[in-house]
Amino acid sequence: DIQMSQSPSSLSASIGDRVTITCRASQNIINSLNWYQQKPGKAPRLLIFAASRLQAGVPSRFSGSGSGTAFTLTINSLQPEDFATYHCQQTYTTPLYTFGQGTKLEIK
Amino acid sequence: EVQLAQSGGGLVQPGGSLRLSCVASGFNFNSFGLNWVRQAPGKGLEWISYISGSRSAIFYADSVKGRFTVSRDNAQNSLYLQMDTLRAEDTAIYYCARDELIAGSLPGLDSWGQGVLVTVSS
Numbered sequence: 342d343i344q345m346s347q348s349p350s351s352l353s354a355s356i357g358d359r360v361t362i363t364c365r366a367s368q369n370i371i372n373s374l375n376w377y378q379q380k381p382g383k384a385p386r387l388l389i390f391a392a393s394r395l396q397a398g399v400p401s402r403f404s405g406s407g408s409g410t411a412f413t414l415t416i417n418s419l420q421p422e423d424f425a426t427y428h429c430q431q432t433y434t435t436p437l438y439t440f441g442q443g444t445k446l447e448i449k
Numbered sequence: 450e451v452q453l454a455q456s457g458g459g460l461v462q463p464g465g466s467l468r469l470s471c472v473a474s475g476f477n478f479n480s481f482g483l484n485w486v487r488q489a490p491g492k493g494l495e496w497i498s499y500i501s502g503s504r505s506a507i508f509y510a511d512s513v514k515g516r517f518t519v520s521r522d523n524a525q526n527s528l529y530l531q532m533d534t535l536r537a538e539d540t541a542i543y544y545c546a547r548d549e550l551i552a553g554s555l556p557g558l559d560s561w562g563q564g565v566l567v568t569v570s571s
Contacts (some may be wrong), residue, residue, distance in 0.1 A: 375493075375557050384561035385494065387531055391555045428494050433558040436482060436499035436548060437508055443493040 343367055343431050347441035353449040354419055360415045362444045364407075373433035374412045376405055379405035379443075380425045388427075389414065416446075424448050450476040451560040453545050458565030465535050465569070471528040471545035471562050479503070479523040482548035484558060485530050487541035487567075495541075498530065499548065513539075535569045542566050 344367040354360045364374065372392040377385035387396045389405040392412055402417040416423055429441040457469040467530040471483070498519040499508045507519060518531040528545050530539040543565055 350503070373537070373556075377558075384546075384564055385558070386561075387557050387559050390551050390557040396557070396559070410484075430494075435556045436484065436496075436506075437510075438484070438496040438558075440486075440494040440496065449537070 343370065343434060343439050345429055345431055345439050346371040347422055347427075347429055347444045347445060350442065351445040351447065353447045355449045356419055356421060358419045359415065359417050360419060360446065362427055362446075364412045364414070364441050366412075366431055366433075369409050370431045373435070374405070374407065375430045375432060376403075376414045377428045377430065378423075378425045379428060385428060388413045390432075402408035405430050421448075450567065451547065453547065453560055453562035454506055455543075455545055455562035455565045458567050460568045460570065461535055462571050463535060463569055466531070466533045467535065467567060469530040469532070469543055469545075469565060469567070471530075473528070473547075474524045476547070478526040482506075483521065483528045484546045485517075485519060485528075486544045486546055486558070486561075487539075488544070488564075489538070489541040490542075500528070532567070535567075537568060537569050540567060540569050 349365050354422045374392045379385040392438040393405045404415045426443045452474045454472045476508045479502045480502045482487040497510045516534045520529045547560040549559040
């Protein structure tokens with residue numbers, strides 16, 4: 342099974358900051374990596390698919406990069422609505438998906 | 450507008466059973482695979498099951514294999530999860546999610562139900 346790990350588990354940032362979240366896979370998954378945003382009490386929302394492609398309607402301040410086993414989600418110029426939990430998901434073994442443990446982004 | 454409306458959560462004793470439902474609207478239901486994903490309190494997301502549009506492909510996570518059964522009724526635009534022999538560790542919010550092939554070939558869970566809470570406790 343492919344294991345996914347995210348770091349950090351949580352981080353604090355201020356409005357306007359640039360933040361980066363890392364996701365690592367236990368084996369090479371090429372670019373089969375999605376990112377989701379989840380707000381408290383809500384279902385996850387797909388942000389980025391295939392490591393770097395922005396889902397329709399997602400603001401351009403979100404970006405993804407990486408390949409192989411290491412991936413990053415970057416949010417430029419944090420907005421109040423960006424404070425949420427972010428999850429990575431490997432789709433290499435679709436549809437047997439695996440998610441990371443999540444990264445909670447909080448306001449400093 | 451794509452919508453997935455869930456029902457069926459609740460409190461159940463260990464060893465008991467529960468059936469979750471997910472009714473879809475706004476898209477050609479039988480053309481899409483569907484997933485169940487759960488989230489234990491304060492934890493990350495866990496994929497637990499997938500069923501293809503034609504029901505020809507069904508998969509389960511090891512954590513629920515042999516205890517949970519996924520099914521769908523394409524005439525009723527409905528997805529189900531029959532959960533048997535429930536354990537305390539099955540306590541979670543359960544989501545149904547549509548499996549989309551974005552740009553024709555890139556998988557992603559692009560639409561989700563609102564989630565229902567299943568609590569397994571005596």
